Amino acid sequence: MEIQVIAYVFRSELKSIMSYTDMQGICIKSARYNRTSHVTGFMIECGGVFLQALEGPEEAVGSIFRRIVDDRRHHHVDLLLSNEGLRRRQFGVWALNLMFLDDPLLWHRVVGSLSSYDDFLERSQDPVFALGLLSLTYRFACAATGIDPVTVGVKRGRIPRARHMLRQ
Numbered sequence: 001m002e003i004q005v006i007a008y009v010f011r012s013e014l015k016s017i018m019s020y021t022d023m024q025g026i027c028i029k030s031a032r033y034n035r036t037s038h039v040t041g042f043m044i045e046c047g048g049v050f051l052q053a054l055e056g057p058e059e060a061v062g063s064i065f066r067r068i069v070d071d072r073r074h075h076h077v078d079l080l081l082s083n084e085g086l087r088r089r090q091f092g093v094w095a096l097n098l099m100f101l102d103d104p105l106l107w108h109r110v111v112g113s114l115s116s117y118d119d120f121l122e123r124s125q126d127p128v129f130a131l132g133l134l135s136l137t138y139r140f141a142c143a144a145t146g147i148d149p150v151t152v153g154v155k156r157g158r159i160p161r162a163r164h165m166l167r168q
């Protein structure tokens, strides 16, 4: 149990093509920042579209979100869900981790049966679809890296290592 947290789920689009390595670089830098604010999160990327969940103290999540909105590398940052007063985190393992949906194993195990590529782009605007896909992918990432998805205390908010990010 912890003090109440807020959870945001949002969607954004890259303005121009970026390499996997550069996106992972953004993720690790962001994770370091999130960790200092006791914020945890998880994001997925497909075709330049990001879905991201952020959880933590309301003020910290709000101020990080405002900085993300101002980031010129992406645009159309749409807040899809905001759930306040939560007593446990759904995405607590990493301060931020990033999975690429076009990773063959992830696509085969999690996404392919739910959605085609075009379908993903369209349905990613739907809050229920976005949260569901983030949850499934988070669980896949935890299982693939042997980490318990349920987190408490110091186990929360890791900085992702290369082996946690699956696509090297």
Ligand SMILES: Cc1cc2nc3c(=O)[nH]c(=O)nc-3n(C[C@H](O)[C@H](O)[C@H](O)COP(=O)(O)O)c2cc1C
Residues within 6 Å of the ligand: 012, 026, 029, 030, 031, 033, 034, 041, 050, 052, 054, 064, 067, 068, 069, 070, 071, 073, 074, 096
């Ligand atoms: C898709 C995406 C997700 C991001 N997520 C986070 C995040 O969770 N936390 C964070 O501090 N910065 C995140 N950033 C980076 C911020 O937008 C911003 O560049 C960074 O916090 C540095 O801000 P500053 O230059 O004002 O210090 C993200 C950027 C992108 C493009």
